[in-house]
Amino acid sequence: MKVLLGISNRHVHLTEEDYKTLFGDEPLGVVKELVQPGQFSSDKKVTIKTEKRAFDGVRLLGPLRSYTQVEVSKTDSFGLGIDPPIRNSGDLENAAVVTIVGPKGEVTKPCCIIANRHLHINPQQRQELGLVGVDKVSCIIPGEKATRFDNVWIKESEDYTLELHLDTDDGNGSLAKTGDEVEIIVQ
Amino acid sequence: MKVLLGISNRHVHLTEEDYKTLFGDEPLGVVKELVQPGQFSSDKKVTIKTEKRAFDGVRLLGPLRSYTQVEVSKTDSFGLGIDPPIRNSGDLENAAVVTIVGPKGEVTKPCCIIANRHLHINPQQRQELGLVGVDKVSCIIPGEKATRFDNVWIKESEDYTLELHLDTDDGNGSLAKTGDEVEIIVQ
Numbered sequence: 001m002k003v004l005l006g007i008s009n010r011h012v013h014l015t016e017e018d019y020k021t022l023f024g025d026e027p028l029g030v031v032k033e034l035v036q037p038g039q040f041s042s043d044k045k046v047t048i049k050t051e052k053r054a055f056d057g058v059r060l061l062g063p064l065r066s067y068t069q070v071e072v073s074k075t076d077s078f079g080l081g082i083d084p085p086i087r088n089s090g091d092l093e094n095a096a097v098v099t100i101v102g103p104k105g106e107v108t109k110p111c112c113i114i115a116n117r118h119l120h121i122n123p124q125q126r127q128e129l130g131l132v133g134v135d136k137v138s139c140i141i142p143g144e145k146a147t148r149f150d151n152v153w154i155k156e157s158e159d160y161t162l163e164l165h166l167d168t169d170d171g172n173g174s175l176a177k178t179g180d181e182v183e184i185i186v187q
Numbered sequence: 188m189k190v191l192l193g194i195s196n197r198h199v200h201l202t203e204e205d206y207k208t209l210f211g212d213e214p215l216g217v218v219k220e221l222v223q224p225g226q227f228s229s230d231k232k233v234t235i236k237t238e239k240r241a242f243d244g245v246r247l248l249g250p251l252r253s254y255t256q257v258e259v260s261k262t263d264s265f266g267l268g269i270d271p272p273i274r275n276s277g278d279l280e281n282a283a284v285v286t287i288v289g290p291k292g293e294v295t296k297p298c299c300i301i302a303n304r305h306l307h308i309n310p311q312q313r314q315e316l317g318l319v320g321v322d323k324v325s326c327i328i329p330g331e332k333a334t335r336f337d338n339v340w341i342k343e344s345e346d347y348t349l350e351l352h353l354d355t356d357d358g359n360g361s362l363a364k365t366g367d368e369v370e371i372i373v374q
Contacts, residue, residue, distance in 0.1 A: 074359035075262055086331045086362070117332065144273045145304065145357075146337035170332075172261035173356035175273075 001129055003119065003164050005139075005180040006035060007171035010076050011059050012046055012100060013069045019060075022046060022102025028062055035163045036120055038063065047101040048072070048112075052081030054101075070098050070112040073169040077114065087113040088153055115167060117152040119184065120160040129162075131186070139164055140183040147174035150187055188316055190306065190351050192326075192367040193222060194358035197263050198246045199233055199287060200256045209233060209289025215249055222350045223307055225250065234288040235259070235299075239268030241288075257285055257299040260356040264301065274300040275340055302354060304339040306371065307347040316349075318373070326351055327370040334361035337374055 019028065029043035044060040048070055055076065067090055077084050077096070084096035096112040119137060126132055131154060139149045149170055164182060176182065206215065216230035231247040235257055242263065254277055264271050264283070271283035283299040306324060313319055318341060326336045336357055351369060363369065 074362065075355065078359070144338060147357075148335040148337070150333035150335070151331060167360070168262065169356055169360035170334075172265070173354070173360040175261065 001184055002181045003162050003184055004035065005164050005166065005176055005178065005182045007176065007178045008071065008115065008165050008167050009059070010048070010055065010070070010072045010168075011061050012048070012071075013061055013065045013067065014100075015066065015068050016064045018068045018100070018107050019064055021105040021107055022100065024104040026104075028060075028064065030062065034061070035161065037159055037161060044102070048080070049099040049101055049106075050080045050082055050097075053079050055079070067092065068100070068107065068109065068111045069095075070100065071115045071167075072112060073167045074114055075169050077112075080112075082112060084112045084114050086116055088116050088118065088155070089113075115165070117149055117167075117170065118155045118165050119152050120163045120165065121154060121156050122158055122160050122162075123156060125162050126154070126156055134186055136187055137184045138187050139166075140185065141174040141176045141180075143175055145173065145175050147176075149174070152184070188371055189368045190326075190349050190371055191222065192363055192365065192369045193350050193352050194363065194365045195258065195302065195352050195354055196246070197235070197242065197257070197259045197355075198248050199235070199258075200248055200252045200254065201287075202253065202255050203251045205255045205287070205294050206251055208292040208294055209287065211291040213291075215247075215251065217249065221248070222348065224346055224348060231289075235267070236286040236288055236293075237267040237269055237284075240266050242266070254279060255287070255294065255296065255298045256282075257287065258302045258354075259299060260354045261301055262356050264299075267299075269299060271299045271301050273303055275303050275305065275342070276300075302352070304336055304354075304357065305342050305352050306339050307350045307352065308341060308343050309345055309347050309349075310343060312349050313341070313343055321373055323374055324371045325374050326353075327372065328361040328363045328367075330362055332360065332362050334363075336361070339371070
């Protein structure tokens with residue numbers, strides 16, 4: 001079966017408290033709605049900083065969440081000189097420490113992960129696609145650098161719609177792009 | 188069967204003429220022998236430059252060759268703002284234009300590619316491993332970001348020894364590292 005692909009560049013999620021520390025009373029604006037319903041690319045950017053290096057212009061995704069999380073690629077992590085764990089979103093066990101800098105302040109906390117490959121799906125779609133009881137799938141990318149990505153975790157929520165997320169390392173290595181329709185198979 | 192893996196960071200090969208333009212009469216020294224017999228990491232670094240960005244400290248590999256070639260990852264190419272083709276080493280058809288800067292001068296030419304995944308092998312090893320007549324293999328990386336890389340081109344020469352080369356996008360996406368022993372299968 002084919003699903004829509006989205007490639008995630010490094011980005012940040014913030015709690016309301018951390019947002020206020022970084023941006024004060026500035027309202028959080030929407031630049032672009034994302035494929036996942038209710039999620040958006042915001043009008044705010046931050047700097048992600050470690051002792052080794054800083055990345056400017058890292059996008060804050062909205063809405064605000066119950067946890068602050070920085071998602072980077074393995075390539076980014078070498079640049080930053082940190083070793084973040086591979087995690088599902090929201091699981092910050094042993095997350096790497098980074099500093100997030102905004103115009104009004106900064107926060108330093110263990111919040112940086114490399115996200116697992118994952119497939120957003122809602123319960124209806126999971127039923128229709130025969131993926132009930134399946135935890136992980138593989139994703140097939142054709143082309144000059146054809147690749148099969150395993151361990152794509154299924155993330156189900158009523159709020160989701162069918163979309164597969166890879167990070168920029170996987171996307172660039174396989175030459176896959178946001179908007180591609182890619183084949184998934186049960187592992 | 189298992190083979191040794193090497194992850195190639197961005198690097199440069201130079202002709203003798205281009206070497207002289209960049210480094211004048213400085214001798215080319217060896218910092219470290221590579222796995223491929225006769226190949227070495229040299230004591231020289233260059234800057235790779237486009238209108239958009241420059242990467243400093245890019246390693247020159249030796250010995251000098253009959254062609255000048257810059258090998259980058261897709262991630263690097265976005266940073267440089269260029270669109271290099273996926274090529275086997277030495278095939279510079281439609282290569283992207285970059286400027287290579289050394290202490291004594293610079294050269295600007297269409298020499299930048301993204302290297303195909305490839306397996307170095309000598310004729311004896313190819314025979315022993317049953318790969319005579321096989322052009323491409325796949326490589327299996329286990330782990331949290333388990334991946335199967337297809338279209339790994341077999342490059343045979345008497346001068347080679349068995350080693351599989353991936354670029355940093357593929358290596359970082361799959362968490363594979365130089366020195367890993369990885370499984371290959373015939374596609």
